[in-house]
Amino acid sequence: MSAGDVIIAEPSNKKLEFRALMFEKEKSQVEAKIREYLTTESIEDPVLEFRQIPFSGEWGIAVPLFPVAAGEARSGKKIIVPKRAQELAEGIKNYLHGSGFGFSHIDAVNGYLNLYFSTSEYAQRVVDTILETGEDYGRGEDLAKTVMVEYSQPNTHKSFHVGHLRNVILGGSICRILEFAGYRVIRANYLGDIGLHVVKWMWNYLKNHVGEVPGENKTHWMNDIYAEADRLFQDPSNEAEVRELYGRWNARDPEVVALWQKTRQWSLEGFEQIYDLLGETFDRIYFESEVEDSGVVLVEKMIEEGLAVDERPEGPVFIDLDAVLGTEDEYRVLVLLRSDGSSLYATKDLPLAIKKFEEYDLDQSIYVIDVRQSLYLKQVFKTLEVLGYPWADKLYHLAYELVNLPGNVTMASREGTVVLFDDLVAEATSRARTIVDEKNPEVSDEAKTSISEAVALGALKYTMLSRDNSKVVTFDWDAALDFNGQAAPYIQYAHVRANSILRRAGETLPKAAPFPDNLEKAEVDLIELLTRLPGEVVRAAEQFRPLTIAGLSYDLAKAFNDFYNTCHVLNAEPEVRAYRLRLVAAAQQVIATSLNLLGIEAPSAM
Template identity: 40%
Template sequence: MFQQETQRVAALINEVLETLGYGRRQLELRPVPFSGVWGAASSISYQLATEQLEAELQPQLAELPKKEAKRLLQERVRERAQAIAEQIAAQLIARDGFARVEAVNGYVNVIFDSSHYANAVIRAVLEQAERYGQGEPKTERIMVEFSQPNTHKAFHIGHLRNACLGDSLCRILRFAGYDVLAANYIGDIGLHVIKTLWCYLRFHQGEEPPRQQRGRWLGEIYAEADRRLNYRDDVVALLNELAHDDQLFVQAIDRMLKELWREHKVGEDIAYLLGQISSGRELKPDAFYDDQTIVAFWPIVGKQLEHELAALRDQQAAEPDNPDIPRLLASTQERYQRWQRLAETIDWWPQVPTWQREVRETFQRWERKDPDFIRLWEETRAWSLEEFHRIYAELDIHFDVWFYESEVEDEGRAIVRELLEKGIAEISDGLPVVKIDEKLGLDKETYRTLPILRSDGTTLYSTKDLALTKRKFEQYGVDRAIWVVDTRQSLYLQQIFKVMELWGFPQAAKCYHLAYEMVTLPSGAMSSRSGNVVLYEDIARQVLERAREIIDEKNPTLPPERKEEVARQVGLGSLKYSMLSRDNNRVIVFDIEEALSFEGHAAPYIQYAHARACRILEKVDALPEGPYTFRDLTPEEINLIEHLANFPNDVAKAAEEYKPLVIANYVYELAKRFNDFYHVCPVLQAEEPTRSARLALVAATRQTLANGLRLLGIAAPDVM
């Protein structure tokens, strides 16, 4: 809105410049730097003065030292700029809609009439309604690839951040005027799928979970598969950690060795290993040649940890003010809990090599397209996809294009052959690779070397991503492609972009990686393998239950079905806003209490501002027609109108920077300014014409809040 007014001022100044014989210029105006005042300032007088004086004084300036010539020019320019500014101001004074026009220090300041400007803002919002803030149509087609969940894994809170970012970005770009395709790339094959299906066939064949639990169940099987296959690594990792960080454990090595010998007659093998531990050397999973040795040794490790815990508790009782003891106690307790989990399945140790061989054999069943295996893959894949579609429907997230990893393997192999034929790729140590830095002629290591196929002909992520990107450019006519992928993939995606550039695709220059940091728990990073993820369906259920409780408290007379609807809007809005209201380059430490907060910088605070505006407007039969008379505007009214005017600019900024956070911050600030206005400025009780003006301001705020929330994928309830 402010931009429209400044464009009008720029056009008028250009008319004046023509009248004064200066000719039209490219003008850049900025807001006047005075609090509580709307207006635009132009420095065109300085530009004109500089041009004139450089021409007039050229012979004189040429004879002076450079520094002195510059000083003389600056002195004269200030005087001339003020004179020109006064000329321009004199011509603008009679124009309609301006409170005053002044020439100050060589600048032309055009101060808008407050009532005129407020009417212009409110009229724009109310007339354009759902289109307020929308940009002009643009010819560029953009594809945003986001979400990208893996089948055979459960959808968790980390996936939610990606999905919310991508969906909001698509909404913002469309609203800004771009032709946008929302794309999802489903990881429906890969080692994680092979591991899950191996574990199913080996330990769960014939089992089938309830329909609504299939995705979760597959995720649990994947976590189990990884625990089984990595069991030896986990055991040895704990031993190495104890050997390096726990002096009491190292000091107890001799005692532990004697106990092993006395109870199990275990000698040379364990003695050698314990010697390695005591000398600080790192153990490897294959260091235990006799499987029974670790089976016998593991209970003794637990006894030692129990002994350390007891000693630390005694020390804490004796030294309650010692600040180191709580930390040591927590660390030892965590290690003991890990030991307990591993002890429950110590019988897995001897079986791990067999299981790893079976997984390799299972992978070969996929490679040769074994019919029975493909049928199982298709059935379990469908279970995951059904869950994904249900979650997307609940979150109101929609995709125009669905890609599947399994569909681009053969295309990828063909692309590798083409890149080899063109000399872009080469064979290095038996692998097809692209030496990107060398091909780009870079001396400094930047993009490194990208393998694009395994030596046995099986595909890599890069094989499939090259095929997928080619599809985007050729099949879908994409001018610009955006990937919403976590920050750990930054180098890899830059490598893909550069290979596409070497391949000759001009669109590669406009490829963009919208990186985001992970979501962690207060206790640390989440991991599908470890099974310590917060599943989306669990957190959504808790949020919706809590939202329903709050709606019951706030509005007990609301009909039950309406309460359910509002609770869903508020609960899901809370989840989405918690993912979008932090910079995507920052880790989100997901705290359920914070996510469920209905105060401050949170979606319910913003939604409640919208509902409050609705409640005010419900009490009038119809919105009075404008124009509206704003008299003696309060600071709260000025701040609110000013923020409404900024919405189109913030939409453009969010689209240009690929940053939904801009809109998340905008709607929060708008809600905050509206609440400030609500508590200071009576609306329904005000006298006319102020009453009508304030009702229009409330209606404009309600509309802009709804528009902004919609760009975040968040509902705007009319009651709460």
């Protein structure tokens, strides 16, 4: 996404880290003392900013004194800023007698004032908080803001390939993250159920496949007929027949409409199979066919009002946005109707946007669409603003880059350069199955199937989500099917290990357990990562970036694996066993939550 565009909420300056939240009381007490000291140095109303200390085994918060010293320098004092910052930090440290206010010790280093928490106290507060809140750990409060996210947008009668997959996975994860962050989310889909591609499909069906019905895999079957139609259509001798059928469709010939309804339904059922597999559901499905007529009416109105230029039949109907707005080469020209009066994307996107706001009271309307349509959507949004819709500034294009094939080849059904969704899933699942058979031969066949599916889909989703929205994904079979390293199965496996320990413990979790001050490094590192979830959820929601959650989930898994190897739980001393069991339970919870936000299953066995 590009920065500086519309953001859902006000960008939060409540960048209070979780750690600071848990030590809020201590923090505000010490902040008052720091201000008190700075007053004695004749510094009034300084800019005090709390940030994290780069973590090195001990928790705390830091106050950089550079802004304060720089302020002094600007007001004319002859000082060297870094030196003065360090001097101030030391001054404060002495003023606070090096500790107190709930902090175990206070340091002045490199111009920063570092305030450290008691390790045992901090560790226990973190783990207790997670276990008390359970799956709600990290969940934001209800923000009473409604957001619609439109994503997926496949064309009926066509294929579903890996390019479409990135959209669904990204959109789905964004919805989960926004929901968890406290927004009320409406998942919308918008299907291309009319147009030349549909007519071509019906023509081929009538000519070569009458009476046939889809097999088990409906989307694949639909696409086979479409691909064949597209090929046959290359032959000019077939053009007349297709055009004739298009005419009958435009005249709403009942026979053609009936066929359209029946075949469209097959496509819908096929998409439903895919969405089920991916774990996606939609609250509202829009169709191009339901907004086309109102779109034409709207364009006619724009012509009457003089907003749109009508050059028919020699030329199209368009709005010259730069002319209307007095800009130059910025918004260009948006074509609204073809010269023959037929509709285009814009004809339908304008009324669709209006319809959304008629149906729902939206605080934000998000379009998850690839980056190539940036100018187009900018034009659509601007046109709605020009038309006077007060909600036009609530429209947001969440752009993402394409999934290309090696050699920077764009996936296109027409060129035959596609990797179909079901082929990919079948291959991934089969590879996962081979590994499950080898690693876990004793579990039931049913369990093996569900594990393979969770692993295969998890791996595909993680690959898409662990890359920034603005980066092109180059699809490569080996990379997509690599279950090693920084990939979903690694994270899922950590969850399985945690689950395994808890299962073998065979008792209810100790209600409370004190943590010692001399924790192992692996324990400290793990606890540190557990505290990051709430902040990352807020950040991911503000920036529409699942990537941050993908990164955290991997870091968590890595830290847990390290803990698993260095810290034994079940055969440890009773006190140690007690707090470690609670730590394992907390880690399992946070890993599961982060995977869930990515739409990835957290299996209990692998």
